[in-house]
Amino acid sequence: MTAVTQTAPRPAVAKRRRRDLRSRVLTPYAMLLPGIVLFLAFMAAPILYTVVLSLQTVKVEGLGLGPDSRSVVFAGLENYANSLADPEFGASVLRVFLYGLIVIPLMLGFALLFALLLDSKRSRATRFSRVAIFLPYAVPAVISSLLWGFLYLPSVSPFVFLANLLNVPVPNVLGPNLVMFAVANIAIWGGVGFNMIVIYTSLRAIPSDIYEAARIDGATEVQIAWRIKIPIVIPSLIMTALFSIIATLQVFAEPTTLRPLTNSLSTSWTPLMKVYRDAFTRNDIYSAAATSVLIAVGTFVLSFLFLRVVQRRAFGQED
Amino acid sequence: MATIATTPVLPATTRTRRGHAERPSAFGTAILLLGVVYCLLPVVWVVMASTKNGSELFSTFTFAPSTHLLDNIVELTQYRGGLFWLWMLNTAIYAGVGALVSSLVSALSGYVLAKFDFPGKGVVFGILLMGVLVPSVILAIPQYFLLAQIGLTNTYWSVLLPQLISPYGIYLARIYAAAAIPTDVVEAARTEGAGELTTFFRIAIPMMAPGLVTIFLFQFVAIWNNFLLPYIMLGDDHLFPITVGLSGLLNQGATVPALYTLVITGALLSIVPLIILFLALQRFWRVDLAAGAVKA
Numbered sequence: 331m332t333a334v335t336q337t338a339p340r341p342a343v344a345k346r347r348r349r350d351l352r353s354r355v356l357t358p359y360a361m362l363l364p365g366i367v368l369f370l371a372f373m374a375a376p377i378l379y380t381v382v383l384s385l386q387t388v389k390v391e392g393l394g395l396g397p398d399s400r401s402v403v404f405a406g407l408e409n410y411a412n413s414l415a416d417p418e419f420g421a422s423v424l425r426v427f428l429y430g431l432i433v434i435p436l437m438l439g440f441a442l443l444f445a446l447l448l449d450s451k452r453s454r455a456t457r458f459s460r461v462a463i464f465l466p467y468a469v470p471a472v473i474s475s476l477l478w479g480f481l482y483l484p485s486v487s488p489f490v491f492l493a494n495l496l497n498v499p500v501p502n503v504l505g506p507n508l509v510m511f512a513v514a515n516i517a518i519w520g521g522v523g524f525n526m527i528v529i530y531t532s533l534r535a536i537p538s539d540i541y542e543a544a545r546i547d548g549a550t551e552v553q554i555a556w557r558i559k560i561p562i563v564i565p566s567l568i569m570t571a572l573f574s575i576i577a578t579l580q581v582f583a584e585p586t587t588l589r590p591l592t593n594s595l596s597t598s599w600t601p602l603m604k605v606y607r608d609a610f611t612r613n614d615i616y617s618a619a620a621t622s623v624l625i626a627v628g629t630f631v632l633s634f635l636f637l638r639v640v641q642r643r644a645f646g647q648e649d
Numbered sequence: 650m651a652t653i654a655t656t657p658v659l660p661a662t663t664r665t666r667r668g669h670a671e672r673p674s675a676f677g678t679a680i681l682l683l684g685v686v687y688c689l690l691p692v693v694w695v696v697m698a699s700t701k702n703g704s705e706l707f708s709t710f711t712f713a714p715s716t717h718l719l720d721n722i723v724e725l726t727q728y729r730g731g732l733f734w735l736w737m738l739n740t741a742i743y744a745g746v747g748a749l750v751s752s753l754v755s756a757l758s759g760y761v762l763a764k765f766d767f768p769g770k771g772v773v774f775g776i777l778l779m780g781v782l783v784p785s786v787i788l789a790i791p792q793y794f795l796l797a798q799i800g801l802t803n804t805y806w807s808v809l810l811p812q813l814i815s816p817y818g819i820y821l822a823r824i825y826a827a828a829a830i831p832t833d834v835v836e837a838a839r840t841e842g843a844g845e846l847t848t849f850f851r852i853a854i855p856m857m858a859p860g861l862v863t864i865f866l867f868q869f870v871a872i873w874n875n876f877l878l879p880y881i882m883l884g885d886d887h888l889f890p891i892t893v894g895l896s897g898l899l900n901q902g903a904t905v906p907a908l909y910t911l912v913i914t915g916a917l918l919s920i921v922p923l924i925i926l927f928l929a930l931q932r933f934w935r936v937d938l939a940a941g942a943v944k945a
Contacts, residue, residue, distance in 0.1 A: 354765075354766070354767060355767050355768060357765070357845050358761045358765040358767040358770075359767070361757055361758075361760075361761045361765075361845065361846070361849070362757075362758055362761050362762075362773065364754050364757065364758075365754050365755075365757065365758035365777075365814065365819060366773070368754060368810075368813050368814035369776075369777065369780060369814050369816070371810075372788070372792060372810065372811045372813075372814050373780050373783060373788060373814060373816075375791075375795060376788045376791035376792045376795055377783070377788070377791070379791045379794065379795055380790075380791040383791070383794070440684065443680065444680075444681060444684050447677045447678075447680060447681045448681070450674070450677060452672060452673055452674035452677055453673075453674060453677045453678050453681055454673050454678045455678060455681065455682065455685075456681070458685070459681040459682065459684065459685050461928065461931065462684075462685040462688055462689055463681075463684050463685060463688045464927075465688060465689070465692065465924065465927070466688050466691075466692075467870070467927075468870070468920065468923045468924050468926075468927045469691075469692075469920050469923070470873055470874045470876070470892050470919075470920075470923075471874060471876060472876050472892040472893075472895065472896050473892065473895065473916050473919060473920055474691065476895060476896070476899055476912065476916055477691035477692075477694065477695050477916060478691055479899075480694075480698070480909075480913065481690075481691060481694060481711075483707075485707040485708075486698075486706070486707065486711055487711070488694075488711045488712060491710065491711060519687070519688065519691070522684070522688070523688065551674070576782065580787065582876070582877055583874075583876040583877065583892075586876070586880075586896070587876075587896050587899065590899050590900045590902065590903045591899075591903075602787075602877075605790060606790070606877075606881075609790050610881070615790075615794065618790065619790075619791070622787055622790060622791070625787060626783065626787050629782065629783075629787070630782060633782045
């Protein structure tokens, strides 16, 4: 929008404009330098490096003894083929998929419900509730996994205590069948408050005269929530959903922290745990790199929508 | 539609209507309070559990308090010469310094992207925005191998440096700069002959300040929360942040159950400062992901 539409300027003006242009180009780039350098060093370079590693493998000659017997060679897409064919990888992806199906609808459903209740004029104790429900966001995933991990132990769990009083048998939540729910609960606990605040913020942005009219017409709070408020916060819901998908794909801290308390979590329980194990326990950084790239591509495919929504909504009018 | 039929007296309509809309709903409030109970349950438990000694932990009722909180804190403090407090200090350094520098970089980049017109702006912003989508966790492993090549792993730098760049912070800073800084003000400063950096520090930063606090908080929590990066980068437990330290302690607890009380007391002490920070800076948590840009 700057120079394109203007006609050819006179020589003196042209000279000044050239100097102007130089400072207008150099100054912003100089000021962006810290951001660009950090971005290149800690985001672009690692990504490129992962791609390079993923295309290589170690070739062992002879018995694999001696310094020259092992060499790094180009492997093409072999690592990718191996990763995709690895049943452990498939199982971990499936697990994370099921995990996401539990976590995301429940977490966002409760977040929306609590946000609507906070916004409703008929609720009481809203200030206190808002702070209390948001509080888990202040607790790091490792610490929350640790707290819930203890609460899952039969000798500590208040639910087991209650069930014993009532003589009801209780299933072991850390057993192989239920451990998925045990991990999911930790994620829901940690995420409900944050997502509630996101949705609540966009509810507060709605001018209240919009539903004043509906109230005059006799609409109930539930009708107003369902017909007016929810449709308006849909963009926020899409956003939180996509952020949640990204977070789900990289679940690592919760199951890793819980592992000492249960035998039901394998070292490749989630894709990222498998990458960690391959890279550091098995010293196979090449196949770990290929698996990382697959996870990243999966994340990109799933969050492509997010980019479009954000760009259109936030910057559509500015550029 | 039915309002007139139910409230025929016109002058009282306004009061009646508001009275109806604001009549407390026991059901709604009860659901909210159930959510509160769920969210506070583990927090209340850790407060109670950290007052118990090792044998009480698994024998007395979960939520029954005991009297050993001070003993536990003393024992935790003495554990390997105060290692726990070193972990707390490390966490404060990683999260505090990291978030501060990161907010500054984000503010500068966001300000430039919002208030300057230059060739390649769209490309730069587009690439940065793609960075928002790259989970930092996926970067941690290649970052380790790259830093290992220049011998920086197992140092403070290895945890600090990768977390200084926050595409999401830059994205938010651009929104705040676009909304909070009138272009005329920047132009006026330029006409007066102020340098670009002076304009940024003297004019832009104060105007963006509330937004910058939000960016700082986001990055602070992100670093505090990041488990994988320090877990991969650090071998020396004197450099650990609290999360990696406590996770390791829990791991040893599988063979030495006496460590469980230390883990629990440590968990309590580690969330206290963060909870205080949260309550104190509550008003800065205005998280409008979708429409943050439109408010001036």
